[in-house]
Amino acid sequence: MDLGLTGKRALVTGASQGIGRACAESLAKEGCHLHLAARNREPLEAAGKVLAQTYGVEVSTHAVDLTQRGSATALAQECGRADILVNNAGNTPRGTILEVDEETWRQGWELKIFGYINLTREFYRRMVERRAGVIVNVIGIGAEKLEYAYTAGSTGNAAVVALTRAIGGASLDYGVRVLGVSPGWVETEKSKRGLRKRAGEELGDPERWPELVAHWPRGHLMRPQEIGDVVAFVASARASAMSGVIVTVDAGFSAQGYPPRKGKP
Numbered sequence: 001m002d003l004g005l006t007g008k009r010a011l012v013t014g015a016s017q018g019i020g021r022a023c024a025e026s027l028a029k030e031g032c033h034l035h036l037a038a039r040n041r042e043p044l045e046a047a048g049k050v051l052a053q054t055y056g057v058e059v060s061t062h063a064v065d066l067t068q069r070g071s072a073t074a075l076a077q078e079c080g081r082a083d084i085l086v087n088n089a090g091n092t093p094r095g096t097i098l099e100v101d102e103e104t105w106r107q108g109w110e111l112k113i114f115g116y117i118n119l120t121r122e123f124y125r126r127m128v129e130r131r132a133g134v135i136v137n138v139i140g141i142g143a144e145k146l147e148y149a150y151t152a153g154s155t156g157n158a159a160v161v162a163l164t165r166a167i168g169g170a171s172l173d174y175g176v177r178v179l180g181v182s183p184g185w186v187e188t189e190k191s192k193r194g195l196r197k198r199a200g201e202e203l204g205d206p207e208r209w210p211e212l213v214a215h216w217p218r219g220h221l222m223r224p225q226e227i228g229d230v231v232a233f234v235a236s237a238r239a240s241a242m243s244g245v246i247v248t249v250d251a252g253f254s255a256q257g258y259p260p261r262k263g264k265p
Contacts, residue, residue, distance in 0.1 A: 006031030131175030168244030184250025
């Protein structure tokens with residue numbers, strides 16, 4: 001299926017690895033030129049080089065810390081025109097309300113919440129002026145599958161859902177679509193770190209983490225590219241009627257449920 005993205009330009013944040021890297025690749029496969037942003041320059045530039053050589057698209061990399069004031073404005077100025085914004089950068093801490101202190105909580109939200117808000121503000125303004133553009137927020141099923149041991153993440157994801165729906169419900173009046181893709185458990189380094197820790201506590205061996213997901217749908221974590229492909233589709237004209245909605249991609253995890261674990265106080 002031709003998604004009609006050839007020649008479009010997209011900014012993807014958190015693009016050096018994991019879901020962000022997969023989103024960038026899915027867009028590049030469709031002929032979309034890329035602006036890639038992440039904190040760490042070396043892996044970001046390496047990813048950009050591979051994508052440019054493999055798919056023959058233009059790739060610009062931007063090493064930026066989106067938790068810093070003014071960084072979203074500076075990044076938007078560097079990128080110039082972008083037809084698509086994929087907000088993906090985030091690192092919200094796991095832990096209960098008693099385990100995550102205020103400073104750690106605020107650091108996580110500076111990136112996942114205010115980073116999304118600030119970049120959306122910058123690019124939405126430009127897209128409204130052109131009466132064209134798409135913003136895709138990569139969120140996470142913590143917004144609907146509320147988890148005691150991920151209080152900061154569940155609360156933050158719910159805020160991004162509200163942001164997406166609040167803007168996307170009216171944005172089509174201005175020629176812009178705003179929507180979200182909400183992944184479940186994806187095989188990223190962050191996910192595996194958490195599962196290794198839990199496997200060490202419960203099974204006595206961190207490397208036994210695959211056993212923890214054996215009873216989940218399909219018996220394994222999702223692949224990052226499965227999320228990237230959905231992001232590319234909803235960013236395309238093939239999904240032109242979609243705005244203000246959240247697409248859940250979790251292999252049925254949230255619908256199936258899972259045995260609850262007793263939370264810590």
